[in-house]
Amino acid sequence: MALPDLHAFGAMFIALGMFYGFANGTLRVEIVSLLTIGSIALLLYVLPMPGQDKYAGLALAFEGFGHYALVTICSLMILGRGLVVTGSLDPAARALARIWQYNKSLGLLLTVVMCMFLSMIINDTPVLVLMIPILAQMAGRGGMPASKTLIPVNAAILIGGMATTIGTSTNLLVVSIAQDLGLRTLTVFHFTPIVLCAMVFALPYIWLVMPRLLPDNTKAVAVESRTFLAKLRVEGDSPMRGKTIEEVRGNVPAGVSVWLPVGANGSVDRRVMASGTLEDLQEAARKLSAKLAPTWLLERIRANSSRTGDDLMVAEMIIAPDSRLIGLTPKTAGFVGVALLGIHHARQPFRDTRLHSPDAPMMEGDVLLVMGMAGDLRRFAESDGLLQLEGGQEVTRSTKAPVALAIMAGAVGLASVGLVPIAISSLAGAILMFVTGCVRFERVGRALSAQVIVLVAASIALGKFILVSGAAAWMGGLLASGLQYLPPAGVLAAIMVFVTMLTNFASNTAAAAVGTPIAFNIASQLNLPPEPLVLAVLFGCNLCYATPVAYQTNMMILTEGDYRFADYLRSGIPLVLIMVAALSTTLVYWYGI
Structure with missing residues (x-):
């Protein structure tokens, strides 16, 4: 084969640099992404593409920030945030907790299945955020150790996420790049049956085998919750x-x-x-139809929150040595603007004669559990001599839960039946989340991830540059020369394995940006339909079970389960092989190639 020209060589060099930057980990992901965009812009400014001026390259490098795929991804983040802050998923979590108490094996099975289906329409990260405290709580109450359940549940979430076009931002990226290259529009559940077929083979392994391959790290991660x-x-x-x-x-x-x-x-x-604990007290209050603070006070605080638009927070505050609260009881303290939900009595250096009661006098070192708006909490701490601990918990706006669920169902439903593109329905859903107050616009920064935004923008720019520079055609021809002797299932499996390796050691979005245009060129050179090859790339980008750096949810459970790199390899590689075999075989049957 002839050597690639200068622009194609530059595109491949930038792609390799992006992969190396992700795999090395010295620079943050967003820095590597911005350097990728800057490199494309600089190269095309100094050496414009044939027939174009130097400013055309700037448009290509920065077009990812205005791409409809990025708008869709941001809108889905907002929709997912709306479900979290309204507590829409809490009933499902409580039901799971009851099942775990009844039977651990059945609890794990239902948890895995529920996570698979939830992650089809909700971004993977919020689903995992919901499940981590549940699994930790179940482990503390005699259930399976969290280190034996977190990786299986995370794998189930990732498998569910690959089943729809909106399951992950990577899916949207692959589909949008493919549509830019001429592929037909894929509906939300277009390839869901293919993934469901693969789930049949993966589920027994995740449920029965994977927990046995993982260590029991209970002692290493056990942390006593404050009561x-x-x-x-x-x-x-x-x-x-x-x-x-x-x-x-x-x-x-x-x-x-x-x-x-x-x-x-x-x-x-x-x-x-x-x-x-706070979680147990909240559940007890719900079951007993009770409140942790006077009803009139809670109603006043919630009314002030609705009027000002500020979120309610629950924070822990330590009584400092110079606090005016020392020696006072909660009844006589005269708290202003906040509600006391509970108190943790600190151990005293000498014999503690206080009653074991929330009405006992407060002492230095006691921890108060207080609810209020952020400004009121800060003023309370400053005026009464308290030290606020980090990690305040946001109070869910449970009255908005049905509204948030209806908005999410409408956004997904309209797109799934093909009435409107997902970009339009998700944007409309995000706007409704703001209008109805499910998500506060001034707090939208908590819903959006700057890292994901620049990563997706860089991947779109890189994918476009690889295509227009001729690098995709050159790499596609190189791969096609080796794949032409394989049957269709072998071609699909080889593409999937290639993309999976990039995903597990670099970035799934970068793998999507490089793999999608290559798949198109391989399809044309081997006279195969492009759609199954594009789906092989999409599936390969989601087979990120084998390393902790492959996906952000893998990193989230690393500390929670006290895992090592070998734990991911030992449990993840067999699952990758099962999914590659099942997906490639199903693709061949589904498309009749």
Whole structure:
């Protein structure tokens, strides 16, 4: 074969540089992405493409920032954020927790299946964020160790994400590049049946085999959650009114201790004392139809939040040595603008004579669990001598949960039946999330990932440059010369393995940018339809189970499970082989090639 020309060589050199930058890890992903865009712009400015001026290269390098695929990805991030901040997925999480308590093996199976289907329409990351605390909580209550469940659940999420065009940003990138190259428009569930067929072979391995290949790192990652003393205000219509405390104990999570206040007549009236973690106390309050703070105070704080547009937060605050609260009780402290949900009594250097009660006097080192708007929390800490700990938890806007679910269903439904493109329906859904208050526009930065934005923009620019420079045709011809003797299933498997290797050691978006135009050229040279080859690239970009650097969700569970690189290789490589064999065979059958 003839050597590539200067522009094709430059495109391949920039692509290799991008891969090396991702694999090396010295520079941040967004820096490597911006350097890629800058390199393309500079090269085409100094050496314009034949028949073009030097400014045409600038348009090519920066067109990714205005591409409809990027708009779609950002819109889907906002939709996913709306489901998270409204607590729309919490009922499913609670149902899973009950199943885990009944049977661990069945709990893992249903968790894996639920994650597969959730990630088809919701970005992978929010689904994993929802599952991590559930799996950690189940492990702490006698379930499977988190180190044996996190990698299988993450693998299930990644498999589900590859099943629709909106499952991951990489899928959208591959489909958009392919459409730019002339492929027909693919609907949301266009290739879902193919992935479902592969799931049949992958599910038994994920459920039964993968946990056995992973270590039990329970001792390494076990962290004792802080418990708080709280006062549950039982509402008048609660079925627990008039019950005995033994009956109440049967209706609260196992991690919660409950008892009647001093002077109670033996049955539950308006107050129940409790001790537990924040999550357990919230679940206990839900089951008992109770509140962790006075109802009138919670309603006032929520009304102020709605009026100002500020989110409510739950934060932990330590009582400093000079705090005015020392020696006061929560009743006499006179908190302003915030609600006290619970208190953790610090261990005293000498014998602690305080009652084990949320009404006991506060002492230095106690940790208060407080809810309010961010500004009110800050003023409360400054005025009362408190130190706010990092990592405040945002309170879900549960009243908006049905609205968020309806918006997500509408956006996906309109695109799935082909009424409008996903770019339009997802953008409309994002706008509705803002209009209805499910997502606050001023907090949109929490929904969008700057890293993903520049990464996708760089990948679009690189893919376009590889195509127009002739690099895709040259690399496609080189690969076709070796693949021409293979049957169609072998061609698809080889492309999938090639892209999978790039994905696991570099970046799935970069692999998509390089692999998609190459697949088109291989299809033309081997007289094969381009669509199954493009899908082989798309699937290969999602087979990122074998290394922790392959995908951001892999990195999220690295510390949570105290995993090592070898854990990903040992459990991930067999799954990659199963999926490659199942997907390539199904593609051949599905397209009749």
